Amino acid sequence: MKTAFATIQSKHKLSNALTISPRISNRYNEDDYRYFRHDLSKARSQHYNNAFMAELNATYEQNYGSFGLGVESRFENINSSNIGKHSRENYGAYVEFKTEMIKNLFINVGTYLNYNSDYNWQVFPGIDLGYDINNHWKLIFNAGSSQRIPSFTDLYLNQRPANIGNSSLQAERAKQVEGAIKYTSGNVIAQAGYFYRTINDFIDWTRNLNTEPWQPQNMDNNEVQGFNVNFRININPQNSITKYYAVIGYSYLNPRIKNNTTENNLSKYTIESLRNQANLNFTISHRDWSFTTANRFNERLSYKSYFISDVRLARQIDKLNLYVDAQNLFNVKYIEAGAVPMPGTWYSLGAKYTIAY
Template identity: 60%
Template sequence: MLNKNITLTKLALVLSIGAATAQIKDTTALGEVIINQNRLQIPFSKQSKNIQILTQEDIQRLPNRSINELLSNIPGVDIRQRGPFGSQADISIDGGSFEQTAILLNGVKITDPQSAHHNMNLPVPLEAIERIEIIRGPASRIFGINALTGAINIVTKKIESNQISAQVYSGSSFKDNEQTSAGKYYGKGVQLGSQFLTKQTSHGLYFGHEDSNGQRYNTASNNNKLYYDGTYQPNTANMIKANVGYINNQFGANGYYAAPNDKEAYEQVKTAFASLQSKHQLTQAFSISPRLSNRYNEDEYWYLGRETTKGRSKHYSNVFGAEINATLEHSYGTFGLGLESRFERINSTSISDHNRENYGGYLEFKTEAIEKLMINSGAYINYNSKFGWQVFPGLDLGYNITEHWKIVVNAGSSQRIPSFTDLYTNQTANVGNPTLSSENAYQIESGIKYLSNRVIAQVGYFHRRISDFIDWQKEDATTGSGTVIPWKPINIGKNKIDGFNASFRYNINDPSATTRYFTTLSYNYLNPSITLADGILSKYAIESLRHQVIANFTINHKNWMFTSANRFNERISYKSYFIADVRGSYQLQDLNIFVDVQNIFDKSYIEAAAVPMPGRWFSIGAKYKLNY
């Protein structure tokens, strides 16, 4: 067959303008945030990598009610939702696939080995989140395998006071429900939180519930989340932290995976997560941090609806992880080292029973011994029971031109191991490929950064090359008997991408001003190139964003706040769309009342598969917080 070169030009212009509420921190506080990288703790102001932070204040002001919706406001992040209200979404960074982004909770990897379709099935209500860190670029040196194009780390709140909180909200499109003879489409939710301190312990318990009768035929959803965060600190040298979470998420899956024949499809995903970690400062210069974690996932899918067992599949997966990280301070710099093991198992009606083991070791070194220059180098060595040995070196350099200006250069490599679905699934429309090789990436990036009390700005360029890129493909034809040829994953070769990005964050007014504004601007340009054969259909390779524009505006005047959040997306294989959301709120002592309108212009759009997203949606709600 003749080869045709498909060059995908992706332009993402991101403009985000927001005002601080009475509690919102300025750019100085953001610069002091310590990015959680497990071994080397580096403030945001000294980072040489391209990192985005979604703060708790951002979460409070944006007209969003799920982590999926929040991340659509981050430059370089591509959220492809199959359903609203947090039911299901795929996430990728800077033109990568949804399988190439590692998801972490407080530094603990929670990536699903069955399929990254479940990575965002997270047991954490928004009320429990302190911030979300987005690390762009290969991050295997820091977090291990599957951080091919980046990582997203969700950091829960550090409990500093006794507090109870509650939030309720309800909304509707005011459009007729297609599944009932009367009534409108609607949704509602509640979030509850309680946190308290003793002399040596802190505890946070959070609950979230959301349900909706959908926004079109067979899209009703219902999910419940429960999350606990506990810390025991007997002295300043020792700390133990426990996290436990559970989510039961079920939804109508009309058009999610096999349109148009899956109109009656339904899915239920249950995820339980637990981690236990500690930190011990053994000497003034040496500390260790051991960690244990377990993630259990149960996925049940009814292709023809729950009324029949025909077309039903069920999957049970379990991941156990053990890590130990250490930091050694020396006059020349800081050494970080660590070991990890990860055991993955799946029991499935369509994938069968499989397990694999993964072992890794880290070694990093950070120094500022040379005046004005920060060097952060290291490597991660990995052994997988199926894919063997790999080494991922990396280097970050930051040179301070002046007190405020810094030049940065980064280079690194990373790996993505195929999921169990990639390797072994056996269905009528999808067949796995056990001969797949792992994906490997190399990226180099350079840029310049500026940081002052009011301004954070950066401009950068990167080049990334992925070898053995995995895509699901099939011939655009049927067999002689009329049987449709199934999709199958293959290593299609190299995936190259060049990108340019710029961002600007500015605190316009003094924090003591009655009316305040806060501005961030960012621009991203991506130019990927993939080669496909004639007559071959691709499931994922040509569905990334081509253009992305995000523009948010918030003004805070006394107790009033107004936010307008806007985004424009143009995908390679979908129509472009512009979505505008607004929020107005009023703070009355401990009570905050808000009104949201999402998709205010009632635009029709699709982010993934054949799933139209909701039209105009009105919501009203209230938040209450009481410190005691």
């Protein structure tokens, strides 16, 4: 796999009230998938993808609140050995309004208008509310809607006899609500919440028990509900040279398909959703150096539980950040989706430079 991407973004304050921020980006990707390592004459997939994106965001500040406005476009194309040549366009526009005029209450309401060259027009409203009970406790509520457009693979894949696409797929349409309570005091930040999401026309790859190939279908209705708890603890005074902090979290998911019309079929993805996930991240920083370890325990609906650890060592030198990563430190063997094993231990070096003017 080879990937190249670039982004250019700027910010301009045109007046005390109006600020605009244009951005353009491009992502190019080559993917050469080889099912049989020593026989490339069959079950080989070569994909060449490109996505170009342009957007313009603006904020307009007033004493009673602020308005956010934006437009964006995305142009996608693919040239593939077993998907073919395809392209599509996506355009979007949004408007939102934020205000804290009501005492202790934060309101953010908005909507997103989307047009896709394959799936026409859609509108997605949403709202976020935050209420400060006192200096330490806060109530949070949000509700919204969204969609997921089928990928080119979902639509056009021709990888017989194993997998074929379905050009009749409809886009997934989701609605979600979430409520949470947050506590902040000194060196401790804690949050606990419950969420519920329903997805119409949920896309899953299925096949009959006795036949091949796998093919994506729109399921009737997919529901996910669950809760999460997170703690962030600073273990040192704020003015300490050496700082320690830990983030502890747990989430529980309960997914199910309502009115399943394909219950006699095998499912490639729905039964592999997460049920339980716990994580513990710990960071030590001393002047320009920092060391982080990230650890997570995962348990999936139909797969063994597993534990993954990552570490990062970084140094900040003026505007230059250098880091080295070791991911899946203990070389754990596990699968997230389908039957594809995830990478074992792998290492990476990186650098990030910030230019200010």
